[in-house]
Amino acid sequence: MTSNSTLALTPLNSLHDELGAKMVPFAGYRMPVQYPTGIIKEHQHTREHAGLFDVSHMGQVLLKGRQVDSALERLVPVDIEALGKNRQTYAVFTNEQGGIMDDLIITRWNDETLFVVVNAACKEQDIAHMKNHLGDGITVEPMEGQALLALQGPTAKDVMSALAPDTRTLVFLTGCHTRIDGVECYITRSGYTGEDGFEISLPGEHADKIARLILAHEEVLPIGLGARDSLRLEVGLCLYGHDMNTETSPIEASLIWSISKSRRAGGDKEGGFPGAATVLGQIAKGVTRKRVGLSVAGRVPVREGAELVDTDGNKVGKVTSGSYGATCGAPVAMGYVSTAMSAVDTQLNAMVRDKLVPVQVAKLPFVPQRYYRG
Amino acid sequence: MSDLKYTKDHEWLLAEGDEVTIGITDFAQGQLGDIVFIELPETGKECNVGDEVVVIESVKAAGGIKAYVKGTVTAVNDTLVDAPDTVNKDPMGDGWFFKMRIEGDLSGDDFLNQADYDSYLEEC
Known part of the structure; x- marks a missing residue:
């Protein structure tokens, strides 16, 4: 790998090397595609036990300000005002043609703070897009240095509840601020494998320690991007830049479920997002x-x-x-x-x-x- | 007398008289990762140098084996069709792909002996 010097490193870079990962360039980062376990066994282990994924390359951004929810509604066809505290929703950023600029997960931390996670390859573009369109009263704060770990699989809950008991009460698409071994984390019950599991957002300087604590559990193996791809594909989840892009609309992408009723024709807040005429027209007339x-x-x-x-x-x-x-x-x-x-x-x-x-x-x-x- | 040679594409060729058995090396299977599909040539196929004779697909990548020497396929390892992971487990043994009767020999510059292949691997 000759181009490694130009690649960004996640806070778990040395851990990946220590674990014998095969490292590849991905979205500008040096990332583990697989460990010595191999993609097929990593995939199966995640479905049957629990797998730990480093997804720190993804963009984590805080949006803050009064009425931040209605501001973000200008960019996504989702009812964010209706999103309760510590609840999450999937969304897509649409462009003026109704194409998909990126997909993201939005979590409400409080009345005036939203936590969003966007794709690594799109994060610069997404941050600029939000800065340009959310208005003067809203700050867009990339969480520089923040790590993101995903613990996925049917026994993830046992591992997680031992380390962070607050997570026992979480259900799918909810989250909480808590601590693991004294380190402040934001943990959500979510993921992109189709399995029960968690995503843990934490300061990068503590990520190595927390990852090792999780990996110390006998149920958990480290899992690379190769298995992440086959896991998400089997459960029908889209990968941005492949299964959707600026040339595909959310209706063509079979993501109509991600468009809130209130943003569709006849809803209280009909349209009001980029490309709405195209997207709502496609809902009415088909694609x-x-x-x-x-x-x-x-x-x-x-x-x-x-x-x-x-x-x-x-x-x-x-x-x-x-x-x-x-x-x-x-x-x-x-x-x-x-x-x-x-x-x-x-x-x-x-x-x-x-x-x-x-x-x-x-x-x-x-x-x-x-x-x-x- | 047998003669084991390698190529820079990480194939191995074991010559016994004018019949050569062909497979991929342990390094190659490690690079490919979990192999999930192998397409073998038909027995009797006549191969020219450069023809792609085997298709190998791992979970992440597609690869192939090309003929380094002209010849006719005399046998194929059909067990790989249903158990392609045999190549991961035993690339130099049970994971062989096919045998061919060759015209010529394995003496050209394309063919590395064990020592030359080992030093080539250090650059990979």
């Missing part, structure tokens, strides 16, 4: 293409970029994510297809090395999500 799951016959992985054709050979779309789903024990993929071809069980073919690989439109998720809702 010409949409994101679907694709199950693959046989063993050959169907990857991002593969063309999709119908059984007559007409081009109908393209694969946007594809990998081996270790829990499914088979290749899994997502992609965009013309709406006429988007019904579950529709037979298509993917072009892989100039050969046709049969695929079938599949219900998402491939593996059931197992969030803890109380």
Whole structure:
């Protein structure tokens, strides 16, 4: 890895090396793609036990000011005023064309403070976007040096409650300020693997110590970005820059559930976000293409970029994510297809090395999500 | 008499007379990570130098094996189709890909002996 000198390092960089991680450049950071355990076992371990992920590359930002909630509503099609204290919501930043600039998680800390987490590759753009549009009364404060750890899997709750008893009462998409071994953290019951789990935001200078405390638990293994990708794909979650981008709208991306009722046609706060006319028009009239799951016959992985054709050979779309789903024990993929071809069980073919690989439109998720809702 | 050679693409070739068994090295399987799919050539296929004869896909990456020598495929390791992870477990043994009857030999500059491959690995 010759370009490491130009890559940003997370606070767990030396721990990754010590654990024998294979480090790769990702969104400008030096990140672990896998540990000696290997992607398939890391994936399975997370589904069956608990895995610790370093996601400190992601952007963590505090938005502060009076009516910060209604200010942020100008940029996302979500009812943030209705978001209770210590509750979280998924959202997308839309552009004027109704395309997706990024996806994010918004958490309300109090009346005048929102905590947002955005993608690493988009964070500079997102911070500028918020500074430009939230208005003079709102401050946008990137949490420089803040680490973010994700502890995911069915036994994550046991590990977490031993270290931070306050987390026992959390349900999916809620959070609390608490301490682990004296270190102030903000812990949410959330994640991007489809499993029950937690994300822990904490000062970078303490991240190594806390990560080691978590890893000391026999249930927990360190998990790299490779397994993070296959875990999120199996549960049908989008990866920004792949399954959605500025050319895809939230309706095309099958993210209509992320648009609050109050922001849709006829709602109290209809529209009022960038590209609203386009997005609400698509809800009313439908879209010409949409994101679907694709199950693959046989063993050959169907990857991002593969063309999709119908059984007559007409081009109908393209694969946007594809990998081996270790829990499914088979290749899994997502992609965009013309709406006429988007019904579950529709037979298509993917072009892989100039050969046709049969695929079938599949219900998402491939593996059931197992969030803890109380 | 047998003769084990390597290429800079981390393939190994074991020559026994004019038949050569071909696979990938432990370094190569480690770089690829968990292998989930292998496509083997048909027995009888005639290969020219540079032809891609095997497709290997790991969870994260797609790779392949190209023919370094002209020849005809005489046997393939079908067990890999249902157990591609055999290549991760035993790349130099049970994880062999195919055998071919070659025209020529493994004496060219493309073929490294054990000592040369070991020193090449130190640069990788």
